[in-house]
Amino acid sequence: ALAAGQGGFEGGFDLLLGGGHPADKVRLWHRGKVMSSRSILITGCSSGIGLVVAQGLAAKGWRVFATARQAADVVRLQAQGLEALQLDVDDSDSIVQAVAEVLLRTGGTLDALFNNAGYGQPGAAEDVPRAAMRAQFETNVFGAWELMNAVIPVMRRQGHGRILFNSSVLGFAAMKYRGAYNASKYAMEGLCDTLRLELAGSGIAVSLIEPGPIESRFRANALWRRRWRRHVLRRVIGGCCRHA
Secondary structure: OEEOOOOOHHHHHHHHHOOOOHHHHHOOEEOOEEOOOOEEEEOOOOOHHHHHHHHHHHHOOOEEEEEEOOHHHHHHHHHOOOEEEEOOOOOHHHHHHHHHHHHHHHOOOOOEEEEOOOOOOOEOHHHOOHHHHHHHHHHHHHHHHHHHHHHHHHHHHHOOEEEEEEOOHHHOOOOOOEHHHHHHHHHHHHHHHHHHHHOOOOOEEEEEEOOOOEEOOHHHHHOOOHHHHHHHHHHHHHHHHHHO
16 A cells, blocks of 8 residues: 555656656746746645645645645644645535635636545445435536636636546446445546547646555545445345345
8 A cells, every 4th residue: 555645646746747857847937927836726635645745746846725625624734834725526616716716816827736535435336325426426526527617717728737636446447335436436537538638739638546545544534424324334234134
């Protein structure tokens, strides 16, 4: 397992964004003007990959807008010296407000978006109710989709940008009892493939990340969806009792 925070992940992520490459210095010039430090909006920065990437890129000179769903997490990120904002990808109003605030602070530009927020709904496919499946897609797919739609016009106007999606190995290799999560990541992969075709020649690049096991609070953070966890457990326990 790759331990988030031990120096490897954020370094590779910076290379994915272009850091350390000679062409990277050229990107600091746009239409004859010297650009300020590159900017990136990252979702899901309360822990794990989002937090490590935010800290790593900030240390490398990026202007990082680290976002989290809970106000307490935003305060904690700010205490760490990060420029943090509240953003709940399940809430359209929250997305609109966060993007507007970022653009206000940058003067209307944004170099990169990292759609990282997400969680994994456990349970056998037959046991996951429709509402739980919808909730999984709201966070893992629809929120990222809406954020993407909000920043693409900005990137088209400025003539460059990069949109990154944090998928999973489960986006191309399914695992049992992870049907809802598998499906959301497969959907994200299809979205990225389509985006690359539609954005060709625009100056906007699309990157898909497919991490394997990561040492983070991913599973623990998923437990806030307790109503669906209880529902699935009741179904599983009930099934065991019926077949005992």
